[in-house]
Amino acid sequence: MSPVVDPAPLSGRQPKAVRNALAVLEEVAAAGPGVTAKEISAALRMPPATTYRMLNLLVGEEYLVRLPDLRGFALGRRAKRLSVAAPPRPCAAARAVVEHVRQQLRWGVHLASYSDGRLVLIDTDPDHPPSDEALLARFPHATALGKILLADQPDWRALVRDMRSFTERTITEPTRLDVELKEVARTGIAWQLGELRSDRGCLAVSVRDEAGTLVAGLTVSGPANGIAERRGALVTMLEQHAQQLRPLLA
Template sequence: MSLVKEHIVQSVDTAISVLMEVAKHPDIRLSEIARSLTETKPRILRMLRTLEHRGMVQKSPKGGFRLGNAILVLGTAASTQVDLVRIASPIMEDVGQKVNETVQLRIIDNSEALCIAKFEPSRDLRVHAMIGRRRPLHAGSSKVLLAFLPPQVQQQMFPGQLDRFTPRTITHPVRLAAQLQTIRNAGYCISRGEVSEQLVSVAVPVLAFDGSAVAALNIAAPAFRTQESDLQRFVALLRDASKQISTGLGW
């Protein structure tokens, strides 16, 4: 327990406690928060002003505090991600059973592609997936996540350095930008040996209720047993699966 406490930033911990008080008691006043948390009013006021600056809380007409608009964004994102795995898992398993290959669901997290759900077939030779594993956005089928971002956000997500993993990895920004546009026009991404020369993968975007791409659904397979006709079948299956997931998310 002491080891955990050593890593806690007290001011952040207090700010979260303040936020939770506002969440539980809309229009709560400064003095009430300070009393509930046994903190001084000046300290709580600093926390509230910081949270207000970031849109997490706002002053209410009654003189108290309530949640701000930024919390709606966080809430929607959290709800979408939780629903995403719940809705996607059986659909991913269905796709995986049909192709007898590995299926993964990835989201953007800290400018990387993060695996949040997977299905692996029982066959001995297969692509091994790991929930929590990160991949670069500029290489492999994870490029589909980058391709469907709004242009201004896409530019912000461009890595400062495009690392090379195989001879097929695109490391020139202009070439990458052109391929992202091609992927966006096509509605899917096929990657042949960009992260590992032995693998091919196909990915499509998953859309949220507002039409934004919240995740990428992909099939990864060993290159030696994957023909061009297989890749086109993967695209069709993934598009149908993505549509099912997106519908479940309210799109």
């Protein structure tokens, strides 16, 4: 067997360049398709020139791709080989439970998975598809499903890169979000009334397995005023169905 030859030693600048490239790649994966160079630079506090250099490198190596409109970036072919597999589709019995909720409401009802600390929709309402799905993972502080995930973290700040304001109701103060998340952790219920879109709201309840681990979230979305007016009835309905989902999603 041929001896292993050590590669040429890294220069003083190369380790930092590698770290910068990995940070950019991670930010695109976390932010989702369409994130811009400006957003990446701001989130990482990286000089724009360095950000563009890293983006061009990663595009050239096929870890990233430019979207057709040239306004943003997404993971490329080689990066997708490193990604975690998507959560499996829920079983027929679980989908039947979610469908039963839909039959009783005129608004959208969705089921999300929290496997590996990621928020992924695994059963969306075909009659009321979510219009803001791409924003769920990027801005969890402004969504009910996102707040369920954040409330379960030892430090929610690790998952919130940008406390962006979408409406005058969006919570952008960490101390205020802290208070709300403690209540979400206590009750397993999260609200969003006009925080992502001024006219829309949603309610989400957590689904935990027998060991108490957060595995999913069941949510209803609709007009903000309508969600607020039916708050008590909606909580009761979703909690009852979340209990039915518990053994089916373990």
